[in-house]
Amino acid sequence: MNNRSEKYLNSKIRLLLILLLTLCVFGIYILNPDRTYGVLDKDDIKLNSKSAIAIDVETGNVLFEKDASKKIYPASTLNILTALVALEEGDLKDEITVSKNALEGQKNGGTNIGLKEDEKIVLEDALYGMLLESANDAAIAIGEHYGNGSMKDFAKLMNKKAKKLGLDNSHFVNSYGFFDEDQYTTVEDLAKLTRKAIKNEKLLEILSSPTYTLEKTNKRNTPLKINSTHKMFPGKEFSFESFVGGKTGFIEEAGNNLISLFKKDNRMILLVLSGPELKKPIYEDTKALFELIDKEYEVTSLSKDGSDKSFSDLIVDEDYPFEKLSKGMDEKIDVFMPVNATKSKIEFSIDNKLTLPVAKGDIIGYQVVKYKDDIIAKNPIVANEDYTKLSHIMHILFILLKYLLILIVIAVLALLGYREYLKRKRRKAKGMYRKKLKPKKYKPMKKEKRLFK
Numbered sequence: 001m002n003n004r005s006e007k008y009l010n011s012k013i014r015l016l017l018i019l020l021l022t023l024c025v026f027g028i029y030i031l032n033p034d035r036t037y038g039v040l041d042k043d044d045i046k047l048n049s050k051s052a053i054a055i056d057v058e059t060g061n062v063l064f065e066k067d068a069s070k071k072i073y074p075a076s077t078l079n080i081l082t083a084l085v086a087l088e089e090g091d092l093k094d095e096i097t098v099s100k101n102a103l104e105g106q107k108n109g110g111t112n113i114g115l116k117e118d119e120k121i122v123l124e125d126a127l128y129g130m131l132l133e134s135a136n137d138a139a140i141a142i143g144e145h146y147g148n149g150s151m152k153d154f155a156k157l158m159n160k161k162a163k164k165l166g167l168d169n170s171h172f173v174n175s176y177g178f179f180d181e182d183q184y185t186t187v188e189d190l191a192k193l194t195r196k197a198i199k200n201e202k203l204l205e206i207l208s209s210p211t212y213t214l215e216k217t218n219k220r221n222t223p224l225k226i227n228s229t230h231k232m233f234p235g236k237e238f239s240f241e242s243f244v245g246g247k248t249g250f251i252e253e254a255g256n257n258l259i260s261l262f263k264k265d266n267r268m269i270l271l272v273l274s275g276p277e278l279k280k281p282i283y284e285d286t287k288a289l290f291e292l293i294d295k296e297y298e299v300t301s302l303s304k305d306g307s308d309k310s311f312s313d314l315i316v317d318e319d320y321p322f323e324k325l326s327k328g329m330d331e332k333i334d335v336f337m338p339v340n341a342t343k344s345k346i347e348f349s350i351d352n353k354l355t356l357p358v359a360k361g362d363i364i365g366y367q368v369v370k371y372k373d374d375i376i377a378k379n380p381i382v383a384n385e386d387y388t389k390l391s392h393i394m395h396i397l398f399i400l401l402k403y404l405l406i407l408i409v410i411a412v413l414a415l416l417g418y419r420e421y422l423k424r425k426r427r428k429a430k431g432m433y434r435k436k437l438k439p440k441k442y443k444p445m446k447k448e449k450r451l452f453k
Helices: 003-031 075-089 101-109 123-133 136-146 151-164 187-197 201-207 279-296 311-315 320-325 389-437
Strands: 051-056 062-066 095-097 120-122 211-214 224-227 243-251 255-264 267-274 297-302 333-338 346-352 363-371 374-382
Touching (some): 051 187, 051 279, 062 279, 075 123, 075 136, 075 151, 075 187, 075 201, 075 243, 075 255, 095 123, 120 123, 123 136, 123 201, 123 211, 123 224, 136 151, 187 255, 187 267, 201 243, 255 279, 267 279, 311 346, 333 363, 333 374
Antiparallel strands (some): 051 267, 211 224, 243 255, 346 363, 363 374
């Protein structure tokens, strides 16, 4: 091989290597399972936290994640599940009697609100104590009360609820979060749990409260002011303007866990982080992550999708009752999406949920917006009037009657046409008959020429 051929071959090899490297990088970018529906990747920000997740509360869409399905120990963040179960099993005014066993939560520096044996406290105050101060004594008292004296039975209620919520990588053994090898979760499951919990107005109110005053009890003669342990509330060490509320959790075996809610453009953004042994790094991570989301995402109003279709264009393809009942719906829809979103990737659709009868104001379906196949908005469509099965039957009868009248008109016209055809046919036949009967004129025979004279 001469020198020229060798150089040519080397240049081709280099070109091939560059091409393969480019494809590999591009493939990693596209196929990376940690990428979200938007623009953020775990490499876009350096976090001290071992696992983290950020979601849009309205849709549940993941905006960012880092090892979100990694096993962690929940500590006091599981108090949110304790509260959710208690509110389903009881009432805010239920009176709870504190047992001697509940005081075990006060030992070894366990956070508490100083409850005493045989003290009577209403569930509402116990929930505030548990969720603001991470009070172990209040959490144990709640678990024992709704577990009929058995923490084991209350844990069964917790796991039953967890399964219903789709917390597939979680298991719980107590209501207060003390370490147990068999009590674990993930930041992804904690996000699912919190998203569900804050749909309960009371739980959102508690988690959003920086302070609360407990009422007097049979063992305490004065009210008791308590404070949230979350340090992003106004006046706290890591206060942040967009912060709404949240929940802390700490055990030595797991380090710090932090659940935080933020407001952005009238949307709620939920962040769950886990891992750092010290408090400062997890708060700094939370602040930095929300600031990144605030920069990379926005709420925008859409009236048409990437195919230039509006919701009105889609409604005409639905059945008559849905089309009738959805008239007047808002044509514009607000969505939370990446700042530099590709419009062609936006898709509108209608999710028809209509079942008769419906009353005015009932939800009959949803306006759905997808971006890159992920739902980024789902607005309810409400009925603009009452519509019963009888109304639908009358409508069907009206349609049938309309088509029947059309068929009758067509049949009458066809019959008249056929009659006219028969008349013409008879007239034609009669004319031919007369023509046959008409006598022929006699023509005299020509005289034959004689051949011989």
